[in-house]
């Protein structure tokens with residue numbers, strides 16, 4: 001495993017990190033096994049949220065991480081009524097503190113390494129987070145030693161051009177951001193990453209496989225072709241060649257689509273690529289991508305030519 005500096009936090013984080021959003025309630029023992037296998041391979045950052053799997057993700061992580069105090073845990077407070085892109089903002093300092101305390105209890109820790117505002121989806125609500133007490137409460141938790149570093153994650157379905165992060169990063173108030181970068185949503189590479197470097201903000205990349213399902217996303221050639229079809233239908237890509245060709249993704253060979261997806265992320269100056277998966281077999285597959293120089297310039301250029309214009313996430 002290789003490690004990269006997570007911006008101003010100074011933390012050295014594994015290039016591959018684990019997104020623990022799924023699997024905890026469906027197969028608790030399997031979930032704990034995957035976490036232990038990932039740690040054994042050198043993964044030292046795990047992303048979760050109070051809202052994942054009704055709290056089961058944090059709870060099972062708490063179990064799995066007993067005796068692994070050195071593993072960095074990132075969790076989140078969601079200041080919206082739901083995960084829907086148009087959900088109403090309902091963030092309050094009191095709810096943020098209660099959520100962080102509940103996370104600490106479930107995680108069985110006395111300190112949260114990284115606390116994020118979860119899925120910040122518009123400039124207006126981001127401003128409310130900053131001015132109506134949530135941000136100050138994060139800083140208070142930091143002063144009290146209950147939280148080490150603070151940040152936000154974006155909501156890509158609603159914000160494919162990363163308006164929220166571009167709005168908030170110059171203020172310099174956050175240590176870490178969680179953002180989407182993948183072969184089918186490359187926009188942050190030119191807009192957000194330079195700002196993160198300028199302000200020395202750590203970057204945790206989410207959805208490296210475009211939050212794939214088996215049907216659509218960066219998990220197999222048929223699923224990747226289906227995702228392109230959906231982009232064509234949404235007019236994010238032109239119809240016709242090369243987008244209609246069955247050999248569209250051949251330029252990534254010999255890598256499989258998921259391996260190339262992780263390689264694509266790691267080819268950029270990001271802190272860590274956070275992949276969500278269930279099962280140790282997937283872990284082994286994803287570990288194959290940790291192999292500099294990740295993707296050569298010719299493949300990166302072809303990926304830019306083909307998909308660089310996409311500015312909305314479609315799943």
Ligand SMILES: NC(=O)c1ccc[n+]([C@@H]2O[C@H](COP(=O)([O-])OP(=O)(O)OC[C@H]3O[C@@H](n4cnc5c(N)ncnc54)[C@H](OP(=O)(O)O)[C@@H]3O)[C@@H](O)[C@H]2O)c1
Nearest residue numbers: 019021153206207208209210211212258275276277278285
């Ligand atoms: N706004 C936010 O804060 C936010 C939003 C989304 C995600 N996140 C975080 O980011 C993490 C990563 O994003 P994500 O899990 O949504 O999306 P993702 O990592 O892009 O894709 C996850 C999907 O890819 C599949 N997969 C993973 N490795 C594979 C492989 N080698 N071969 C085939 N399929 C593979 C998984 O299937 P299986 O599950 O069947 O293994 C799962 O369906 C999440 O777990 C979460 O922690 C944060």
